[in-house]
Amino acid sequence: MMTVTLVQVAERAGVSTATVSMVLRNRGRISQATRERVLRALDETGYVYNQTAANLRNRSSNQVGLLLHDITNPFYGEMTAGLSHEMERHDMLLFLANSEESEERQQKFVESLLRNNACGMVLCAARQTPQAFFDGLKRRHIPAVMVVRPLIDPDFDFVGTDNFFGTQMATSHLLKLGHRNIAFIGGSQNSGTRSQRIGGFTSCLLEHGLSPNPQWIVTSQASQSDGVRVSETLLTSFPQITAVVCYQDIVALGVMQTLRKLGREVGRDCALVGFDDINEAALVQPALTTVSVAAKEIGRKAGELLYSRIQGNDEPPKRIILPPALIIRESCGFR
Amino acid sequence: MMTVTLVQVAERAGVSTATVSMVLRNRGRISQATRERVLRALDETGYVYNQTAANLRNRSSNQVGLLLHDITNPFYGEMTAGLSHEMERHDMLLFLANSEESEERQQKFVESLLRNNACGMVLCAARQTPQAFFDGLKRRHIPAVMVVRPLIDPDFDFVGTDNFFGTQMATSHLLKLGHRNIAFIGGSQNSGTRSQRIGGFTSCLLEHGLSPNPQWIVTSQASQSDGVRVSETLLTSFPQITAVVCYQDIVALGVMQTLRKLGREVGRDCALVGFDDINEAALVQPALTTVSVAAKEIGRKAGELLYSRIQGNDEPPKRIILPPALIIRESCGFR
DNA sequence: TTGTAAGCGTTATCAA
């Protein structure tokens, strides 16, 4: 079965390929009669438009890339759904890649996008991405929107959440409940997201005349088990701590476990706030008070922005920061 | 900034475009000297290979599609990671689309893939997909691998899990623990996966001389909240139920929530088995006993199979059924 | 070992 091209359609309709092309794209003036003839021929031949050829000719494309470091993380699943939906609205195709935090795979993907003539990309870059990577991107001046992980580089569009404000809300909630000895647990040393969250935490303490205690600000890996390990050390060394702001919900779950082990009741003897509002937050007992981030909305907004860039919007780089919300449940006590 | 093509590279290296192309693809005999000259020119010009042009010329492509109905579901997140990894190994690009169970969007995506000259696809079709859709696919004879949702059509490759055996294991586990009043919660009415899982459930009961109670087999949407809603009705109407086999982990999480609300302790007053082994299963408290289907492995195997088809493997359609495993954790009690 | 040139399927310019 030969592939059907404009030529066969044109022959069958008794017109030129130019005419068929014009009918397909609704360009130029075509008489009703020929249009119908062409349409019929299109149908009869079972013609399939060759986007590749058109792209080559137009030096354009309708394909964008999405690079994540962990598609397995439900947060990114949500975000992807938001972006995918937005792209589909514009009849664009979405390439997906999962860097798994590997700078090499990330680089490979971007090169692949370039080779394949993608017209834009949304990136949540791997943790230790060197500046050279971003510089390389800029040199290609292909529209690129960064998401979630805060970026220092001011030349890129960015869509993320307000980490600073998020922990501020969390911290202020605890302060209002009367807590004065508040710790911060979680996040890894070199994370920009973490700095922002810690910023919200400490600034909020300072505004209330409390000086943050560096010994009460500790890192942890993004797992429940490490949350247990880290909090155990902290909470036994400093039993005077009565509340904890956690970098992530999963870490908070670990802290909960520790508190139980220490015989302290969550919400009564020690208050706990998480961040992310993952599913489990609502499930554990007591249910976890946490900061919710609209992941799907991040994807949607990133898509919208990227699309506008592809359309030629050349305003200066934008930073879209979505407001988080404090979801009050039970882990800070009932009243 | 003009785009650099083979022509500019050839000029700079003082050779023909044919030579440059051959160097790029390691074809034909090229002297070491010219190869080096070309390589240098490639580098100096900052040449970027135009895959689109090559694809047009070769009537080929390196792009495959993945159609899901819910990328938000952690199970599919895992599967996607597996497939993505496999595709990357072969330097293929992955198009992602989320049908959200809409036949129309699904159809649009497939057409888009065809237009874009994709060389294959992995599909988890929307629930009520008409046979015409599959027939249309066959007519194009483009390699397509179906995943997860069992398909009657024997003409397609399929990769999935053994749903029947999976719930058999789950049910038999509960029976061994002494439960006799076992309910089945979750899945939607017209789901083939669900029939298989219910098949495993009821057959196992029957083998143990118990007759399944239709009132204890209820549907639910694929969300935690609906799991709560549905289980609340069931478990208050029939307090004699002491164990539940859930269609999905997310539903099981909902059931957990209900049990708490009813003041019944999970694992002691009511045993619970899930299906999927999503990340949260290990994280909730008590940790969820569940049937693991190796989602990532499904993705990997589907990728492998698809790749072989693209390479020309024309053996008859294959059905790869991965064996599930019962992961015993805490939600059925400790002993 | 390297160069020439025809095509892949579409689009856009220009002429009819």
Add this chain to the structure above:
DNA sequence: TTGATAACGCTTACAA
């Protein structure tokens, strides 16, 4: 309102 035709950038016979 339509048709001829030259690109788009790469690959591959075939020739040199």
